[in-house]
Amino acid sequence: MNQQNSSAKSDEELLEEASRLEAEALAEQERGEGYQPKRDLHAGAEDGQADGPESFLKPVNAASHVKHVIGVVSGKGGVGKSMVTSLLGLELARRGYRTAIMDADITGPSIPKAFGLRGPLMQDQDGIIPAETAEGIKVISLNLLLPDETDPVVWRGPIISGTVQQFWTEVHWGEIDYMLVDMPPGTGDVALTVFQSIPLDGIIIVTSPQDLVSMIVTKAVKMAEIMNVKVLGIVENMSYFVCPDCGAKHYIFGHSTIDSVAAQHGTKVLDHLPLNPEAAGLADAGKIESLKETPLKHTADEITR
Ligand SMILES: Nc1ncnc2c1ncn2[C@@H]1O[C@H](COP(=O)(O)OP(=O)(O)O)[C@@H](O)[C@H]1O
Numbered sequence: 001m002n003q004q005n006s007s008a009k010s011d012e013e014l015l016e017e018a019s020r021l022e023a024e025a026l027a028e029q030e031r032g033e034g035y036q037p038k039r040d041l042h043a044g045a046e047d048g049q050a051d052g053p054e055s056f057l058k059p060v061n062a063a064s065h066v067k068h069v070i071g072v073v074s075g076k077g078g079v080g081k082s083m084v085t086s087l088l089g090l091e092l093a094r095r096g097y098r099t100a101i102m103d104a105d106i107t108g109p110s111i112p113k114a115f116g117l118r119g120p121l122m123q124d125q126d127g128i129i130p131a132e133t134a135e136g137i138k139v140i141s142l143n144l145l146l147p148d149e150t151d152p153v154v155w156r157g158p159i160i161s162g163t164v165q166q167f168w169t170e171v172h173w174g175e176i177d178y179m180l181v182d183m184p185p186g187t188g189d190v191a192l193t194v195f196q197s198i199p200l201d202g203i204i205i206v207t208s209p210q211d212l213v214s215m216i217v218t219k220a221v222k223m224a225e226i227m228n229v230k231v232l233g234i235v236e237n238m239s240y241f242v243c244p245d246c247g248a249k250h251y252i253f254g255h256s257t258i259d260s261v262a263a264q265h266g267t268k269v270l271d272h273l274p275l276n277p278e279a280a281g282l283a284d285a286g287k288i289e290s291l292k293e294t295p296l297k298h299t300a301d302e303i304t305r
C-alpha cells in the first residue's frame with residue numbers, strides 16, 4: 001500500500017483515478033502479477049452482490065460467508081457513528097447472531113479502542129484472522145494492523161477503498177450473520193469509494209440534533225439510491241439527556257426535526273439515543289461490553305426483520 005500525495009483533487013478526478021487503479025489491478029491480475037486469489041472465488045457474485053453499478057465489488061474471502069452487510073453512515077465525524085456501530089454489534093451478538101464489525105473509517109478507526117482490542121493479528125492459510133471481542137464479535141480495523149496505532153493515516157480515497165476491499169477479500173471472517181461496516185464520515189469521495197468496495201445490503205444513518213439533519217439525510221439517501229442500497233432508517237444520537245436526579249428528559253440541543261425529515265425521505269427514525277456518559281466512559285476505557293443495556297432495540301429489530 002503506497003501513500004498518495006495530498007494535493008487537492010476533485011471528486012471526479014478521484015473517482016477517475018479509482019477506476020484507473022482498479023483497471024490496472026485487474027490487468028495485473030490477468031498477467032499473473034500482484035494479488036492472486038488463493039482458490040476459486042466464493043459465490044458472492046452469484047448472490048447478485050456483484051451486479052449493478054458497483055463494478056468495484058470483489059467476492060468475499062474464499063473461506064468466508066457473510067449473510068448480511070449493513071453500513072453505518074454519518075454526515076460528519078463525531079456524531080457517534082462508531083458508538084452506534086459498537087452498540088449495535090453488541091445488541092446483535094447478544095441476540096445470538098454471529099456478528100462482525102469492519103472498521104472502514106480508515107483515517108479515524110475507533111472500534112478496537114471501544115472493545116479494548118489490540119494487534120497484531122495472526123494469519124492462517126485462508127487469510128488474516130480478525131480480532132474477537134469478549135462477547136464474540138469479530139473485528140477488523142487498520143488499527144489492528146498498523147505497527148503503532150497512533151500513526152496518522154493520510155491516504156486518499158482510492159487507497160482507502162483498496163484497503164477496505166482487502167478487509168473483504170483477505171480476512172478470514174468465517175460464517176457471519178451480520179457484518180456492520182463503520183463507514184468513513186460524510187458523503188464525499190472517500191465514503192463513496194468505500195460504498196463501492198463492499199456489497200452493502202442496507203445502511204443506517206446516524207445523526208445528532210446539532211447536525212444539519214435535513215441536508216445530511218438527503219445526501220445519504222441519494223448516495224444509497226445511486227449505489228442501489230436500501231436505507232434501513234435513522235438513529236438519532238445524543239437526542240436528549242436524562243437527569244440522573246429526577247429522571248426527566250432534557251432536550252439540550254432543542255427538539256429535533258429528524259422525524260419529519262425521515263418521513264420526507266420515506267424512511268424512519270429507528271432509535272433515539274440519549275447522551276450517555278457511562279457509555280462514553282466505557283468506550284474510552286475499552287470496556288464497552290460492560291454496558292448492560294444497548295439502547296438500539298428497534299434498529300436491531302429492523303436489521304434482523
Ligand atoms: N450517546 C452518547 N453519549 C455520550 N457520549 C457519546 C455518545 N455517542 C458518542 N459519544 C462520544 O462522542 C465521541 C464521538 O463519538 P464516535 O462514536 O467516536 O463518533 P464518530 O464515529 O461519528 O466520529 C466519543 O468520545 C464517544 O464516546
Ligand SMILES: [Mg+2]
Pocket residue numbers: 081082083105108109110
Ligand atoms: Mg468513528
